[in-house]
Amino acid sequence: MKNGSQTNLFDKYNTExxxxxxxxxxxxxxxxxxxETMSLGNSKVATQNDVIDFCKxxxxxxxxxxxxxxALDNANRIIxxxxxxxxxxxxxxxxxxxFRFLLSAAASSFIVAHxxxxxxxxxxxxxxxxxxxxxxxxxxxxxxxxxxLIITEDDHFSLRSSRKWNAERNA
Numbered sequence: 001m002k003n004g005s006q007t008n009l010f011d012k013y014n015t016e017x018x019x020x021x022x023x024x025x026x027x028x029x030x031x032x033x034x035x036e037t038m039s040l041g042n043s044k045v046a047t048q049n050d051v052i053d054f055c056k057x058x059x060x061x062x063x064x065x066x067x068x069x070x071a072l073d074n075a076n077r078i079i080x081x082x083x084x085x086x087x088x089x090x091x092x093x094x095x096x097x098x099f100r101f102l103l104s105a106a107a108s109s110f111i112v113a114h115x116x117x118x119x120x121x122x123x124x125x126x127x128x129x130x131x132x133x134x135x136x137x138x139x140x141x142x143x144x145x146x147x148x149l150i151i152t153e154d155d156h157f158s159l160r161s162s163r164k165w166n167a168e169r170n171a
Contacts, residue, residue: 045070045072045076045077045078045111046076048147048158051070051111051113051147051149052149052151052156054070054078055068055070055113055149055151055156056151056156058081058083059113059114059115059151060115060151060152060153061153062115062117063088063117064085064086064087064088064091064117065086065087065088065089065090065091065114065115065116065117066083066084066085066086066091066114066115067083067084067086067091067093067112067113067114068081068082068083068084068112068113068114069081069082069083069084069098069101069102069110069111069112070110070111070112070113071101071102071105071107071110072107072108072109072110072111072146073106073107073108074108074109076109079105079106079107080101080105080107082098082101084097086114088117089117089118090126091114093112093130095130095133095134095137098110098112098134098137099137099138099141099143102141102143103141103143107143108143109138109143109144109145109146110138110143110144110145110146111145111146111147111148111149112131112134112145112147112148112149113148113149113150113151114127114148114149114150114151115150115151115152116150116151116152119152119153119154120152121150121152121155121156121157122157123150123157123159123162127148127150127159128159128164131145131148131159131165134148146160147159147160148160
């Protein structure tokens with residue numbers, strides 16, 4: 001059976017000449033993760049201060065904006081974290097990459113924290129936008145975002161503590 005220039009691949013004999021199939025290879029991909037153990041003290045997240053202390057160890061002295069994604073188990077223990085490096089005043093964060101990490105870590109929930117090297121605690125529109133996108137994706141995947149923190153060398157700000165956290169959800 002011919003359809004334009006296509007030949008039925010299941011016919012043993014096409015016409016007068018037999019078309020030999022082209023040889024090609026198909027690659028199978030496998031993604032493997034290696035756990036890097038790092039001693040950072042108590043990794044139980046009992047309070048917001050525990051999270052802030054953990055994040056300050058990783059973020060406060062860095063001159064570039066970085067984002068930390070904390071993967072938590074159902075007992076709020078930190079089971080892993082990922083760090084995304086940015087530039088002097090911004091860091092690109094993509095939900096697909098965040099959830100690739102979280103799902104591979106079998107996270108039950110997560111917290112995002114990023115530093116503001118300039119020392120300001122004001123959440124930008126970009127901060128709120130990515131927070132909302134991560135909250136929505138977390139709902140779909142049943143891995144909720146518990147908080148988004150801004151960390152400076154001397155202070156911190158929790159986006160969850162803002163009225164805007166729930167206002168955007170109800171809008």
